[in-house]
Amino acid sequence: MQRDTRQRKAIRRALVDAGHPLSPQELHDAASEDVPGLGIATVYRNLKALGEAGFLETVELPGEPPRYEVAGKGHHHHFHCRSCDRVFEVDGCPGNLDRITPPGFRLEDHEFVLYGRCESCAA
Amino acid sequence: MQRDTRQRKAIRRALVDAGHPLSPQELHDAASEDVPGLGIATVYRNLKALGEAGFLETVELPGEPPRYEVAGKGHHHHFHCRSCDRVFEVDGCPGNLDRITPPGFRLEDHEFVLYGRCESCAA
DNA sequence: GCGCTTTTGATAGCTTCTTTTCGTTAGTGA
DNA sequence: TCACTAACGAAAAGAAGCTATCAAAAGCGC
Structure with a gap:
């Protein structure tokens, strides 16, 4: 059966707390604060498991490895900061x-990415 | 000095004739009709050279390896056919x-991708 | 045509990201 | 608490895409 390990909890929590899409590496960094020594393989394993469980969704951006965010947020798009390389959510649709x-x-679907500087990098 | 080889001509022509962004593999397939035995390394070499020469531009789509199209077309976006996996140009902007x-x-820039069925796949 | 030098094709190598392997650790129900 | 086995961490292996190497081929100026 599925076990609720410290690692899995930390990964889930990191995704929720971030509030924006994280790369496997970013997720590993964030969850490692809860669980020092967390292995990157564990992050990938749980990304797969949490994806199959419907807990998270994959965010693909042009020229970037996939990022992940918690599922069920409804239709939205993303803003990619060219300075800090983080990705933010954008409500609304053109x-x-x-x-x-x-x-x-x-036409079945669409994807939409804004580029520029995020709030903290624009300052 | 820069030499105008059969291979380079075929690659340039294939890009122009296609009229839509091509992946290195698609480009290799297309140009191979002109130059049988064309090596994939030659395609990559010329993509790099033609890019530096300003002849082509890179088109990055989510979750996809880069494609290439002839430069200087002005602002436009792309339609990615889920059936045949080809990418088409879309004029206009939301x-x-x-x-x-x-x-x-x-906000400095934006990218925009439509997904669905192209004309021939929708039929 | 000649010779110089760029370019080519084939293949091995590299990079980045992800998955697998395997021995060890630790949830979980009884 | 005990036993079972899912899950873990480390490291090797895999996959995909691109680049470097090198001997051979072929543009191009003369």
Whole structure:
């Protein structure tokens, strides 16, 4: 059966506390504060398990390895800070996508990434 | 000095003829019709050279290796067909991006990807 | 055509990210 | 508490994509 280990708890908590998508490495760094000595393999194992359990979702950004965030947040997009390389959530959606979809194409979905400086890096 | 080899010509032509972003592998396949036996290393070498020459631009899509398209097309986005995995150009831009940028964040740029079925796959 | 030098093709190597292996540790129900 | 076995950490292995190496081929100026 599934066990609730210190490591798994720390990984789950780190994802929730961050409030924005984390890379496996960022997640490892964050969860290591709770569980010193945490192995990176454990992070990957739990990312897989938590993904299959529907607890988290994968966030893919252009030219970047995947990041992960807690699932069930509803439709949103992301802001990628070019300075600190962190990714933030963005509510809202530009809309008007059918307008720019080429004729004959069937639009099913969309992804959308803003680039710039986050609040702390812009200051 | 820079030599105009059969291989380089074929690679340039394949990019222009395609009219949409190509992965190194797609480019290799296309240019191989002109130059049988074309090596994949030659494709990568020329992608690098043509990039530095300003002839092409890199197109990064979420969770995908980079693709390449001829430069100087002006601002546009891309449509990724989930069926044939090809990427097409999309003119126009949704706009209203400042509206959804979080307060304090400085927006510099944006990327935008549509997903669905292309014209031939939707039929 | 000649010779110089860039470019090529094949293949090995490298980098980055992820998964597997394996012996050890530690949840969990009885 | 005990026993069972899921989960762990470390390190090796794997996968994918790109780059370097090197001998051979082929542009290009003369």
